[in-house]
Amino acid sequence: MDKFSFLNAAHAQLIDDLYQQYLTFPDSLEPSWKSFFQGFDFALENYGEEDNAQPANYVAENYKSGEIPDDILKEFQVVNLIEAYRSRGHLFTKTNPVRERRVYHPTLDIENFGLNSSDLSKVFNSATETGMSKPSTLKELISHLQKIYCDSIGVEYMHINNVEEKQYIRNWIQQNENQAQLSKDEKIEILKKLNQAVAFENYLHTKFVGQKRFSLEGGESLIPALDQLISRASKLGVNEVVLGMAHRGRLNVLTNIFQKSSKQIFSEFEGKEFEEDVFSGDVKYHLGSSKRIKTESGEEVRINLVPNPSHLETVSALVEGICRAKVDQEFKGDYNQILPIIIHGDGAVAGQGIVYEVAQMMTLEGYKTGGTVHIVVNNQVSFTTNYLDARSSTYCTDIAKVTDSPVMHVNADDVEAVVHAVRFAADFRKQFGKDVYIDLLGYRKYGHNEGDEPRFTQPYLYSLISKHQNPREIYKTKLLEDKTLSTEVLEKMDQEFKALLDENFDASKQIERNTMDIFMQEDWKDFPMDKAGDVLKVYDTKFDIEKLKNLAKEIATLPGDKKFIKKISRLFDNRLKQVETDTLDWAQGELLAYASLLSEGNNIRISGEDVQRGTFSHRHAVVKTEDAEETYTPLKQVNENQKFDIYNSHLSEYAVLGFDYGYAMVSPNTLTVWEAQFGDFVNGAQIIIDQYLVAAEDKWKSQNGLVMLLPHGSEGQGAEHSSGRLERFLTLAANENIIVANCTTPGNYFHLLRRQQKFPFRKPLIVMTPKSLLRHPKVISSFEDLANGEFQPILDDVSAEADKIEKLVFCSGKIYYDLLAKKELINDEKIALVRFEQIYPLQMNKIEEILNKYKNRKELVWAQEEPENMGAWSFILRHFRDENIQVISPIASGSPAPGSHKKFEIIQNNIINRVFSTNDEPTNKPLTA
Numbered sequence: 001m002d003k004f005s006f007l008n009a010a011h012a013q014l015i016d017d018l019y020q021q022y023l024t025f026p027d028s029l030e031p032s033w034k035s036f037f038q039g040f041d042f043a044l045e046n047y048g049e050e051d052n053a054q055p056a057n058y059v060a061e062n063y064k065s066g067e068i069p070d071d072i073l074k075e076f077q078v079v080n081l082i083e084a085y086r087s088r089g090h091l092f093t094k095t096n097p098v099r100e101r102r103v104y105h106p107t108l109d110i111e112n113f114g115l116n117s118s119d120l121s122k123v124f125n126s127a128t129e130t131g132m133s134k135p136s137t138l139k140e141l142i143s144h145l146q147k148i149y150c151d152s153i154g155v156e157y158m159h160i161n162n163v164e165e166k167q168y169i170r171n172w173i174q175q176n177e178n179q180a181q182l183s184k185d186e187k188i189e190i191l192k193k194l195n196q197a198v199a200f201e202n203y204l205h206t207k208f209v210g211q212k213r214f215s216l217e218g219g220e221s222l223i224p225a226l227d228q229l230i231s232r233a234s235k236l237g238v239n240e241v242v243l244g245m246a247h248r249g250r251l252n253v254l255t256n257i258f259q260k261s262s263k264q265i266f267s268e269f270e271g272k273e274f275e276e277d278v279f280s281g282d283v284k285y286h287l288g289s290s291k292r293i294k295t296e297s298g299e300e301v302r303i304n305l306v307p308n309p310s311h312l313e314t315v316s317a318l319v320e321g322i323c324r325a326k327v328d329q330e331f332k333g334d335y336n337q338i339l340p341i342i343i344h345g346d347g348a349v350a351g352q353g354i355v356y357e358v359a360q361m362m363t364l365e366g367y368k369t370g371g372t373v374h375i376v377v378n379n380q381v382s383f384t385t386n387y388l389d390a391r392s393s394t395y396c397t398d399i400a401k402v403t404d405s406p407v408m409h410v411n412a413d414d415v416e417a418v419v420h421a422v423r424f425a426a427d428f429r430k431q432f433g434k435d436v437y438i439d440l441l442g443y444r445k446y447g448h449n450e451g452d453e454p455r456f457t458q459p460y461l462y463s464l465i466s467k468h469q470n471p472r473e474i475y476k477t478k479l480l481e482d483k484t485l486s487t488e489v490l491e492k493m494d495q496e497f498k499a500l501l502d503e504n505f506d507a508s509k510q511i512e513r514n515t516m517d518i519f520m521q522e523d524w525k526d527f528p529m530d531k532a533g534d535v536l537k538v539y540d541t542k543f544d545i546e547k548l549k550n551l552a553k554e555i556a557t558l559p560g561d562k563k564f565i566k567k568i569s570r571l572f573d574n575r576l577k578q579v580e581t582d583t584l585d586w587a588q589g590e591l592l593a594y595a596s597l598l599s600e601g602n603n604i605r606i607s608g609e610d611v612q613r614g615t616f617s618h619r620h621a622v623v624k625t626e627d628a629e630e631t632y633t634p635l636k637q638v639n640e641n642q643k644f645d646i647y648n649s650h651l652s653e654y655a656v657l658g659f660d661y662g663y664a665m666v667s668p669n670t671l672t673v674w675e676a677q678f679g680d681f682v683n684g685a686q687i688i689i690d691q692y693l694v695a696a697e698d699k700w701k702s703q704n705g706l707v708m709l710l711p712h713g714s715e716g717q718g719a720e721h722s723s724g725r726l727e728r729f730l731t732l733a734a735n736e737n738i739i740v741a742n743c744t745t746p747g748n749y750f751h752l753l754r755r756q757q758k759f760p761f762r763k764p765l766i767v768m769t770p771k772s773l774l775r776h777p778k779v780i781s782s783f784e785d786l787a788n789g790e791f792q793p794i795l796d797d798v799s800a801e802a803d804k805i806e807k808l809v810f811c812s813g814k815i816y817y818d819l820l821a822k823k824e825l826i827n828d829e830k831i832a833l834v835r836f837e838q839i840y841p842l843q844m845n846k847i848e849e850i851l852n853k854y855k856n857r858k859e860l861v862w863a864q865e866e867p868e869n870m871g872a873w874s875f876i877l878r879h880f881r882d883e884n885i886q887v888i889s890p891i892a893s894g895s896p897a898p899g900s901h902k903k904f905e906i907i908q909n910n911i912i913n914r915v916f917s918t919n920d921e922p923t924n925k926p927l928t929a
């Protein structure tokens, strides 16, 4: 490296400009430039001449003429060295407990900065820039920088663009040379937690040989880390912690942080079932928990571990949603009272895309949570895959760069450094409300699980690991050496904990059956789990008609003192006209459901891509003034005591659905709605649906009232944008785990949404929502329908004379209006069109009644516009095994809809004609276009 490269690169004008900036706002400059000019000022003060007081001139002229005094040049070079420690020091740390780190170039050797060993004893002023109290020798300075930047903690923060944040971090780590300062009591507490972590794993290892537990061994310092993070955060005002983590170390966290009795955990290892047979339960390392604990310093904190599926990283979106719900509802907008913590594996955090989707939520108005502390249990391996095959980025935590978040890479064997790092995380998060990452660099003592042989794939690494002391032994030795504790005290601590485990092991044998620890049970006490069948009961969703009319007028009226674009004014005028003429369209049905629920004391949250306006421009829940783009949200005016929040999300389905599912998980009194742009995009979030939405009640007794709106229906828009994948939801429906609806009237939609909040329990509701029906002249309801009606899962054909009906047609959704148009066109009297407005659970008694009523029918048909292998047909067939029911649909297909509009019309007409055909062609034959 050219020893003067830093100076050579300097462009004279640029330097002058920057110097002026430095003189006015020194903190607005990149730290390297700031240091440069500080060095320059220093040099000027000591060696400069008045008429040459421009840094660029000074450097350029003197460098050219070779007249810069050597001392000044050296000072600049030392400034460069300091900057290099700050920006690259993390590459040269002692953070890997079991193997040598990769070598990065250029190194921090002083020769790379134009310095040499003869400079080591020289005194440099710039040392004071690094927190040293006075100018110091280069040797002292390097030792100081090594401690701050290259010891057990590597700090990455120079990528952050905000100068204030960088300055804060620099000051924080410069105190006490970035080494933990702990009292004797604190050290004992840390050892106690480490002891518990190690002893717990050892115990399971010997008592339940070869059983899967996903041991934390090699990363046990996670336990004191969490303990100290929670204490520090609670001292800073946090009252509640929400933790998301995967398999690794979860049992240890449940026992040693969540105080779940090891007796219960041991009994689960013994295979004791949960008490309630109706729940299928889940493996022990997926269960959640909620507890109130007291920290060492006496603060009470509520801590929650979110139940999670095997799918790595999925839980992180829920953690954020849960925290946000608590901020909105319980902590009245104060983000400092709750702390989200996400624990990742090194493989998962680098590999799973949802990590990025969640990271992007950090400052978004509708999704922020005041900063998340991320801890990566980095055991340098992912199942059998080496880190070099697990990512292209330097660090597994490089996602931190996306949000300008600091990272601390810590040697997990140095538990004091680990504690120091998490304290930093709590402080930084509190100060700036941003994410922080802790990369806990350890190893994995055994295979991926305890039955695996790690030497198949990493024989050399595991030969090193097998000889490596565990972090407890390392810390004990340290405490003995620095005389914090005596051998006797240490042994007593070990024995006490071992005795406790023995006692619990014996007691676990007595347990007959276990009770499941329910996540956030306190929030659900008013919603006891109800038995199957309740969804089909009638719930009173009526609403006073006069009040409803007033609400309708209120939300259709724009403020007179604000100016909106013409189209908006017209749209709202039209809404008022609908109110006057008692012809309410789909949007009014939806908005009035929200307005009435708000006025009854519910909160509402709606989120998804472009939901404020609505993808199809029907909702306009938020409008903007013409000149200033000031927002006006009519529904916010309805009830000042309730929240109506509607947020356009970032372009993510997986994380946002996970977030909103999490939100609803703790918000029974908030109608929480997520809308897909088009129904087919829901498949990007399939993991949330499969692992949580349909299964959480079974696995963890967790209720959730989330509403999913999925625009659905063939309208000739091409192969996509037609399907909310109704068939998938129906395949996943069982034991009333979800409700699936496809309504055809604004009135029924109004009652469907209101019913969500009237149930004495909560169930996810999936609605296939319309597109063209939003403006269809027949898709209107009256105030009477809304105010005095109820949700009707099945709509019989009111125009049909039962005795005349020869063909009974069951259908659902938009196709009904196409069929109706044809029926009216040909004045048909032999066909009855019955709509399934709620497809799951089916209202079988009503259907039976209908089947009996049309006793002269010769044919029973299910008509759908989805291809035969999609839509509801398979589900219908399963439910009408004993009826001779036939299908009329497009033929089975790999894609949900035809590519061209023309083809769509042919197919759609074909189906309609088929339903009304009087010829003898059997209707069970698939139709081709």
Ligand SMILES: Cc1ncc(C[n+]2csc(CCOP(=O)(O)OP(=O)(O)O)c2C)c(N)n1
Residues within 6 Å of the ligand: 248, 310, 311, 312, 344, 345, 346, 347, 348, 349, 377, 379, 381, 382, 383, 444, 448
């Ligand atoms: C989405 C997903 N893909 C694959 C798996 C299977 N799997 C379970 S653990 C694991 C390795 C995880 O590695 P890492 O994140 O480093 O965590 P560790 O087990 O090392 O603690 C894999 C691939 C999974 N659980 N989830």
Ligand SMILES: [Mg+2]
Residues within 6 Å of the ligand: 345, 346, 347, 377, 378, 379, 380, 381, 382, 383
């Ligand atoms: Mg790993």
